[in-house]
Amino acid sequence: MTLRNLFLFGLLALLFAACDSDDDGNGVDPIVEPIVLSGTQTEPLVLENLFNDPLLPDYIVNGTFRIDGPVTVEPGVRIVMRSNARIDVRSSGSFSAVGTIDQPIFIQGEQNVRGFWDYIAFQSNNPNNRLEYCIISNGGASSLSSFPASVVVRDNAQVGMRNSVITESARNGFIVNGNNATISAFENNSISNCDQHPIRIRFTQIEAMNESNDFTSGNGFNQIRVDGNTVDIPLTINPVAGSYLITSTTRLNSATTILPGVIFDMGPGSRLDIRNTGSLEINGTPTNRIIIRGDEAAKGFWDYIHYNGSNSPNNTIRYTDISYGGGSSLSCCGALVAVSSSGSLSIQESSFSNSQRWGITVSSNSTLEDLGGNEFLDNNSGDINN
Structure with missing residues (x-):
């Protein structure tokens, strides 16, 4: 059974759950009322499948269920x-919801309405925090700035999510709201029909993303939003089913590699700043280029990629197309790509176009190695400023 079939099964189950049924085909259930979950749970708890009828709710969350x-x-x-209900997994708790292909776990609104309930929030660093074969719908109602999604991972928390569906969120689908949070796994998920972004993370967590996740259907923005921060760990950035939206400023203090096929949509004023201890390798292939472009096709929409004191031999741009940046007026960085403070960069078979200023700017004490096959087009100030 494919993830798409699982998703369709989930939607059908949600539809039929709203219909009354006197015959579940499996005999009479011995329990007639679901169990209400509310308040604070401090002892170990196993939520069992109470009913033979898979369409009957086993549990109802009323208010905030603190774990x-x-x-x-x-x-x-x-x-x-229920309306505005929440599941809050606190620092001493854990929440392991692991279904199967044939028996997924459903977490849904009492009414099939987008934004009917608030969120599931993980504030725990427990490795048992897992969502697998779960179908989560109708969340994202919270107006709190720290909890703008159906599933929220807070700072220092961790969660793994596989083979799951998030849909019909009134805000984001899945958000990591902390620089030090950990996504232990993120594979074969489908996130759709969210008013904002399907996935929103910090740059620190970008390595967890991959092509197995489907997030390009029916959302307000069909991109993975990546909020800038300071990165002190090595990262490899994988291609995904669509594009990444890069926002604000990211400072790279460690080795970072962008793999072939990655697409960065750069948000307004966004910047990648590679410091002296870091490096940035942007190497596509002839048949699988890397694209770094403005989220809007407007010159100067984003600022720059700045090799700022980094002289690593890994600073390379190959088979890459970079466009619609150059928005910064800083003397060091008025270009799509800047190299300064004894930094170094080599470029090959790449294009630099539609900059509001220069294509590339290089300070007097820095090095640009042109290995050939590069193209410069329609940059307002010119191609290369040495």
């Missing part, structure tokens, strides 16, 4: 969230 101990959700469980 301060280990909570495990068994396959086939259906959790219904």
Whole structure:
């Protein structure tokens, strides 16, 4: 059963759950009322599949269900969230919701309405925080700036998510809201029909993204939003099913590699700043180029890529197309790409176009190696400023 089939199964189940049924085909269920979850849970708890009928809710979350101990959700469980309900996994708790292909776990609104309930928030660094074969719908109602999604991962927390669906969020689908949070796994997920972004992370977590996730359908912005921060760990950036939206300023203090096929849509005023201890390798291939472009096709829409004191031999741009930047008026960086403070860069078979200022600017004590095959087009100030 493919993830797409799982997604369709989830939508059908949500539809039929709204219909009354007197015959579940499996005999009479011994329990007639779901269990209400609310308040604070400090002891270990296993949420069992209570009903033979898979369409009946097993549990109802009313208000905020605070988890301060280990909570495990068994396959086939259906959790219904009342209006503005929340699941808050605190620092001493864990939440493991692991279903199967045949018995996914449902976490859904009491009404099939976008933004009916608030969020599932992970504030715990427990490796048992897992969402697998889960179908999560109708969340994202919270107006709190720190919790703008159906699934929220807070600073220093961690979670792994596989083979799951998030849909019908009134804000973002999945958000990492902290520089030090960890995404232990993120594979084969489908996130759709969210008012804002399907996925929103910090640059620190970008390595967890890959092509197995589907996020390009029905969202307000069908991109993975990546908010800038300071990165002190080595990173490899994988291609994804669509593009990354890069916002604000990211400072790279370590080795970073962008793999072939990656597309960066650069937000207004966004910058990549490679410091002296860092490096940035942007190497596509002849058949799988890297694209770094403005989120809008307007000259100067974003600022620059700045090799700022980094002289690593890994500073390379090959088979890459860079466009619609050069928005900065700083003397060091009025270009799509800047090399300064004894930095170095080599370029090959790449294009630099539609800059509001220069294509590339190089300070007097820095080095640019042109290995040939490069193209400069329609840069307002010129091609290369030495």
